[in-house]
Amino acid sequence: xxxxxxxxxxxxxxxxxxxxxxxxxxxxxxxxxxxxxxxxxxxxxxxxxxxxxxxxxxxxxxxxxxxxxxxxxxxxxxxxxxxxxxxxxxxxxxxxxxxxxxxxxxxxxxxxxxxxxxx
Amino acid sequence: xxxxxxxxxxxxxxxxxxxxxxxxxxxxxxxxxxxxxxxxxxxxxxxxxxxxxxxxxxxxxxxxxxxxxxxxxxxxxxxxxxxxxxxxxxxxxxxxxxxxxxxxxxxxxxxxxxxxxxx
Numbered sequence: 326x327x328x329x330x331x332x333x334x335x336x337x338x339x340x341x342x343x344x345x346x347x348x349x350x351x352x353x354x355x356x357x358x359x360x361x362x363x364x365x366x367x368x369x370x371x372x373x374x375x376x377x378x379x380x381x382x383x384x385x386x387x388x389x390x391x392x393x394x395x396x397x398x399x400x401x402x403x404x405x406x407x408x409x410x411x412x413x414x415x416x417x418x419x420x421x422x423x424x425x426x427x428x429x430x431x432x433x434x435x436x437x438x439x440x441x442x443x444x
Numbered sequence: 445x446x447x448x449x450x451x452x453x454x455x456x457x458x459x460x461x462x463x464x465x466x467x468x469x470x471x472x473x474x475x476x477x478x479x480x481x482x483x484x485x486x487x488x489x490x491x492x493x494x495x496x497x498x499x500x501x502x503x504x505x506x507x508x509x510x511x512x513x514x515x516x517x518x519x520x521x522x523x524x525x526x527x528x529x530x531x532x533x534x535x536x537x538x539x540x541x542x543x544x545x546x547x548x549x550x551x552x553x554x555x556x557x558x559x560x561x562x563x
Contacts, residue, residue, distance in 0.1 A: 348466055350543070354534060356475055358500035358551075381477035381530055383502065394545065401547045411500055414545040415473060420466070421540060426513065426533040428520045432477075 350389040350416030355397055357383050359410040368412075371400040379432050389416055469508040469535030474516055476502050477530040483523055487531075490519040498551050508535055 355372060359365040369379070375396050377387035387393055394414060401412040474491060478484040488498070494515050496506035506512055513533060520531040 348537075348539075350540065354473075356500060356503050358502070380532065381475060383477070384475050384532070398545065398547060405548050407548045410548045411550055412547040413499065413503070413550075414547075415534070415536065416540050416543045417534065418467075418537065418540065421469065421535050421537065424469070424535045426517065428517060428531040428533075429524050429526045429529045431530055431532075 348418045348420065351419050352386050352417040352422050353389050353394060353397070354380075354415040354417055355385045355387070355412065356381075356415075357401075357405070357410070357412045359383070359405055359412075361406070361410075364404055364406065364410065367404050368400070371404060372397070375400070381432060386417075386422075467537045467539065470538050471505050471536040471541050472508050472513060472516070473499075473534040473536055474504045474506070475500075475532050475534075476520075476524070478502070478524055479528055480525070483525065483529065486523050487519070490523060491516070494519070500551060505536075505541075 355377060357365070357368055359368055365383070369382075369385075372385045372387075373379070375387065375393060377385035377393075377397075380386050387397075397412075397414055405412060474496060476484070476487055478487055484502070488501075488504075491504045491506075492498070494506065494512060496504035496512075496516075499505050506516075516531075516533055524531060
């Protein structure tokens, strides 16, 4: 093995283990599991109004901010049936977003072009 | 040089060049949008067989590995209709997973206890 390659590996190992563990999220991914058609539609309308972008029928992506997370929590609590429905919010770093993989037909291909790749 | 170290270096090199993730992902989130009941069920069965854990009816979480990502891509391509259906795979860091927010009833509360919080 070439010494330069070894040095490169070691510096990457140091970066990986000791590097910035607190990369701030820049997106939130909101996924929901709502059985009732009316509530599910209401949820989609509410998330669109909050400025999120639809990436699947029950999945939206928006910018990461505590205000937006709070808004999504509030509309979720207002709309969903807490006994049967479920909403999950995942913070995503830029790297996570760039590494996402999309298979098949995405709802908005223009948006998909902003990150990730189609396979 | 020990072969395992070389493999580790190569995977880190791939990560570093491809995704620029300073913090490596430890989970993958798989979400799918499949209109046909039969294909949707088939997808759920396939993801369970691959060892992923269901967190919503159309969302699964599993450990991050290139082998698992490859398997998920393969079963997706085999099962879904590429013209109408959609699968998305998001790498998640431990921090992203810990910061996830769950509202309402999660499919498996035992699993939810492993990370995130219910609101």
